[in-house]
Amino acid sequence: MASVTIRDIEKSFGSVNVLNGVSVDIEDGEFIVLVGPSGCGKSTLLRIIAGLEQQNAGNISIADELVDNLHASHRDIAMVFQSYALYPHLTVANNISVPLHMRRLSFLQRLPLLGRFMPGHKEIMDGIKRDVDEVTETLGIGALMDRKPGQLSGGQRQRVAVGRAMVRHPRAFLMDEPLSNLDAELRVHMRAEIAELHRRLATTFIYVTHDQAEAMTMADRVAVMMDGDLLQVDTPSNVYKNPTDIRVAEFIGSPKINILAAQVDGAGKITVGDRMLSGLYSSVKGEDIQVGVRPEALTLADIKAEGLPCRIVHHENMGSEAYFHAELNIGGRVISRMDASALDTFATGQEASIVIDPQNALLFGKEGQRLASKIEVAA
Amino acid sequence: MSEQTTSVENPPKRGASLKAAEARTRLISYLFCLPAISLMIIILLVPIFIAGVLSFTDYSLGNTDFNWQGTKNYERIFGRSSYQKMLWASATYVLVVVPASIGLGLGAALLINSLRRFGDFYKAIYFLPVMAALLAMAIVWDFALHPTIGIVNKTLASGCGTLVEGFFSWGWIPGVNGAESWYSTSCADEFPHWLGEKKYAIWTICFIGIWQAVGFNMVLYLAGLTGVPRELYHAAAIDGVRSGWERFRLVTWPMLGPTTVFVVTITAIRSFQVFDTVEALTEGGPAKSTYVMMYAIFEKAIRENLVGFGSAITIVFLGFVLIITLSQRYLVERRVHY
Numbered sequence: 224m225a226s227v228t229i230r231d232i233e234k235s236f237g238s239v240n241v242l243n244g245v246s247v248d249i250e251d252g253e254f255i256v257l258v259g260p261s262g263c264g265k266s267t268l269l270r271i272i273a274g275l276e277q278q279n280a281g282n283i284s285i286a287d288e289l290v291d292n293l294h295a296s297h298r299d300i301a302m303v304f305q306s307y308a309l310y311p312h313l314t315v316a317n318n319i320s321v322p323l324h325m326r327r328l329s330f331l332q333r334l335p336l337l338g339r340f341m342p343g344h345k346e347i348m349d350g351i352k353r354d355v356d357e358v359t360e361t362l363g364i365g366a367l368m369d370r371k372p373g374q375l376s377g378g379q380r381q382r383v384a385v386g387r388a389m390v391r392h393p394r395a396f397l398m399d400e401p402l403s404n405l406d407a408e409l410r411v412h413m414r415a416e417i418a419e420l421h422r423r424l425a426t427t428f429i430y431v432t433h434d435q436a437e438a439m440t441m442a443d444r445v446a447v448m449m450d451g452d453l454l455q456v457d458t459p460s461n462v463y464k465n466p467t468d469i470r471v472a473e474f475i476g477s478p479k480i481n482i483l484a485a486q487v488d489g490a491g492k493i494t495v496g497d498r499m500l501s502g503l504y505s506s507v508k509g510e511d512i513q514v515g516v517r518p519e520a521l522t523l524a525d526i527k528a529e530g531l532p533c534r535i536v537h538h539e540n541m542g543s544e545a546y547f548h549a550e551l552n553i554g555g556r557v558i559s560r561m562d563a564s565a566l567d568t569f570a571t572g573q574e575a576s577i578v579i580d581p582q583n584a585l586l587f588g589k590e591g592q593r594l595a596s597k598i599e600v601a602a
Numbered sequence: 603m604s605e606q607t608t609s610v611e612n613p614p615k616r617g618a619s620l621k622a623a624e625a626r627t628r629l630i631s632y633l634f635c636l637p638a639i640s641l642m643i644i645i646l647l648v649p650i651f652i653a654g655v656l657s658f659t660d661y662s663l664g665n666t667d668f669n670w671q672g673t674k675n676y677e678r679i680f681g682r683s684s685y686q687k688m689l690w691a692s693a694t695y696v697l698v699v700v701p702a703s704i705g706l707g708l709g710a711a712l713l714i715n716s717l718r719r720f721g722d723f724y725k726a727i728y729f730l731p732v733m734a735a736l737l738a739m740a741i742v743w744d745f746a747l748h749p750t751i752g753i754v755n756k757t758l759a760s761g762c763g764t765l766v767e768g769f770f771s772w773g774w775i776p777g778v779n780g781a782e783s784w785y786s787t788s789c790a791d792e793f794p795h796w797l798g799e800k801k802y803a804i805w806t807i808c809f810i811g812i813w814q815a816v817g818f819n820m821v822l823y824l825a826g827l828t829g830v831p832r833e834l835y836h837a838a839a840i841d842g843v844r845s846g847w848e849r850f851r852l853v854t855w856p857m858l859g860p861t862t863v864f865v866v867t868i869t870a871i872r873s874f875q876v877f878d879t880v881e882a883l884t885e886g887g888p889a890k891s892t893y894v895m896m897y898a899i900f901e902k903a904i905r906e907n908l909v910g911f912g913s914a915i916t917i918v919f920l921g922f923v924l925i926i927t928l929s930q931r932y933l934v935e936r937r938v939h940y
C-alpha cells in the first residue's frame with residue numbers, strides 16, 4: 224500500500240513524443256483508471272511506473288520515495304499484462320509462486336537440484352505453498368493448480384495473472400488492459416470482480432484501459448489521456464458531467480456527446496442555428512463557440528415545437544431506452560437518447576424538432592477548452 | 603420422396619446402402635492418396651527395405667547372385683575391432699560436436715541478440731562456414747594444419763620461448779611444473795601433426811565439425827529467440843528476477859525448448875552423417891581413429907563393392923538416426939510443447 228506520485232513524465236521514442244509532461248498524484252489505496260484512445264501512451268506510462276521503461280524526464284515516487292533509479296524488481300509493485308505473460312512451461316501453482324521464489328529463496332536455495340538440500344529450504348517452501356493456496360482460494364482457481372497456462376480459458380488465465388500479482392502483497396497493482404482479451408460477458412463479470420478485489424485488498428490500483436465503460440464503472444478517479452497529455456483527472460461522474468476539454472467530453476460517454484456550432488452575441492446569449500438557447504449565457508461574448516449536449520439532454524419533439532428542425536434517419540431500440548439519429552436541417556447529425564416509450568411517437572424517416580436542455584449544455588471554445596456558462600432561470 | 607418412404611420402411615436396407623456408399627467414399631479417398639503413397643513407398647521405403655535385405659547377404663554390385671549370410675554382417679560390425687573403432691569414432695564425433703556446437707551456438711545467439719549494433723555483421727561472419735562448402739574449407743584446413751608449413755603450428759611455434767609459452771605452460775600456477783606442460787614439451791620437441799596422429803586426428807575433425815555447425819545452430823537459436831515474447835521478460839523483472847542467469851533460467855531456456863529439441867536432432871543427425879572432412883583430410887586414418895560410419899559405408903559399399911556389408915552398416919546407421927528422431931518426438935510431445 225502506497226501512494227504513487229507521477230511528476231512531469233516525458234518520454235519519446237526516437238523523434239516521436241509519446242508522453243509530454245504527465246503529472247498525477249495517486250493516493251494510497253486509490254483505484255485510478257488511465258483511459259484514452261489506442262496509442263495515446265497509457266501502456267508506456269504504466270511501464271515507466273513499473274520500471275520497465277526509462278523516462279526521458281520527470282520523476283516517479285512510490286510512498287514518497289523516488290524510485291527512478293530502482294530496478295523493476297525492487298519497486299515492490301505488481302503488474303498484470305494485457306497478454307497475461309504467464310510462464311507457459313510452469314503450472315498454475317508454479318506461476319503464482321515465482322515472485323515468492325525470487326524474493327524469499329536465496330540464490331543457492333533456488334539452484335535446480337541442489338537447492339532443496341540447502342538449510343531453510345523446506346520452511347520457506349512451506350510458507351510459499353501456504354501463501355499460494357490462500358491466493359488461489361480467494362480467486363477460486365484451486366482446482367487448476369497443476370494445469371499449464373495453455374490448458375486454461377482466457378478468464379482462468381486472467382485470474383492466474385492476478386494471483387501472481389496478488390501473492391506477494393505489493394505496494395501497488397498495475398494492470399494493463401487485463402480484460403481486453405475476454406468476451407463481453409466475462410468482461411462485465413471480471414470488472415465487478417476486480418473492483419471487489421480492490422475493496423478487499425485496499426491497495427493502490429493503477430488500471431489502464433481504452434474502454435471508457437470500464438473506466439467509468441471501476442474507478443475512484445479517471446485519468447483521461449490523449450496524445451501523450453493528461454487532460455483531466457477526476458471522479459467518473461465529474462468527468463462525465465464536467466469535462467474540462469471537448470476531447471474528454473467526446474471520449475467519455477456512449478453514445479458520443481453531440482457537438483453543435485453556436486454563436487454568442489454581445490450579451491452572452493447563445494444561438495444554435497437560428498434558435499436561442501434560453502436562459503444560458505456564455506462567459507465569452509461575440510464569438511463562435513461549440514455546444515456539447517449529451518444524448519440524454521437532447522429530446523425529440525413535434526415538428527411544430529420550439530426547436531431545431533430535423534429528420535430522423537435511424538433509430539435503435541435498446542429495450543428500456545431508444546437512440547434516435549437525426550439529421551439537422553442546419554447540417555450535422557445528432558443522437559438523442561430517450562425513454563423507449565418515445566418509439567410510439569417517433570420513427571425513422573419522420574420530421575421532428577430537437578430540443579436542447581440548456582441546463583445540461585456544455586460550452587467549449589473554438590480550441591476545445593471548456594467555457595464557463597451561467598444559467599438564468601426565466602422567472 | 604419415394605426413396606425416403608422405402609428407407610423408413612426398411613431401415614436395414616438403408617443402413618446397408620449407407621455402408622456401401624461409405625466404402626465407396628473410402629475407396630475413392632484411397633485412390634486420391636495413391637500417387638503420394640506409391641511415390642513414398644518407391645523412393646523412400648523400398649530402398650531402405652532393399653538395404654535391409656541386402657544387409658543379410660554378401661551381394662556385390664554387378665553380381666547376378668548372392669549368398670545369404672544370416673546375421674554375419676552385423677556380427678562383424680559389433681564384433682570386429684575395426685568396426686568397433688568405427689562406432690567409437692562416430693560416437694565420439696557426435697558426443698563432442700553436438701553439445702559443443704549447441705552450447706557455442708546458443709551463446710553466440712544470446713550475445714548477438716543482446717547487441718544493439720553490428721548484429722547482422724556478426725551473424726554473417728558466424729554463418730560463413732555454413733555457407734561455404736565443407737569440402738572446399740577442408741582444403742583450407744588441410745593447409746592450415748600442415749605439420750611444418752601450416753599456419754597453426756607456425757603460430758604455436760612462434761610463441762615458444764616468449765611470454766606466450768610462459769603463460770600457456772601454466773608454470774605460474776603454484777605446484778605446476780611448466781617444463782612438463784604440453785606447450786613446453788611441444789616447443790622442445792615439435793608440434794603435433796594434427797591430422798596424422800592417432801591421438802589428435804578425431805579431435806581435430808571434431809573441432810572442424812564444431813567450427814562448421816556453430817553458425818547453423820546460432821541461426822536456429824536466433825530464430826527461436828525472436829519468438830520469445832518480450833512481455834515474459836517484463837513479467838520476470840516485475841516478479842523479482844534481477845540477474846541475467848535467472849532470466850535465462852526462468853524465461854529464455856524454457857521458451858527455447860522446442861528450438862533446442864530441433865537443434866539437437868538436426869545436429870546429431872548431421873554429425874552422424876559427417877563424411878566430407880574425413881574423406882578430404884584423413885580418409886578414416888590414422889589407425890581408423892576417424893573411421894566414422896558414413897565413411898565406412900562409402901569405403902565398403904562403393905570402393906570395395908561389398909554392398910551387402912555396406913548395407914548392414916547403413917541399417918545400423920539408420921537405427922541410430924531413428925532412435926534420435928523418436929526420442930525427439932517423445933521429448934517434443936512430453937516436455938517442450940506448452
Ligand SMILES: Nc1ncnc2c1ncn2[C@@H]1O[C@H](COP(=O)(O)OP(=O)(O)OP(=O)(O)O)[C@@H](O)[C@H]1O
Pocket residue numbers: 236239241259260261262263264265266267268432433
Ligand atoms: N518501443 C517502442 N518504440 C517506438 N515506439 C513505441 C514503442 N512503444 C510504444 N511506442 C509508441 O508509443 C505510442 C504509445 O504507445 P502505448 O503502447 O503506450 O499506447 P497505448 O495507449 O497503450 O495504446 P493501446 O491502447 O493500443 O495499448 C504509440 O504511438 C506507439 O507506437
Ligand SMILES: [Mg+2]
Pocket residue numbers: 265266267399400
Ligand atoms: Mg497499451
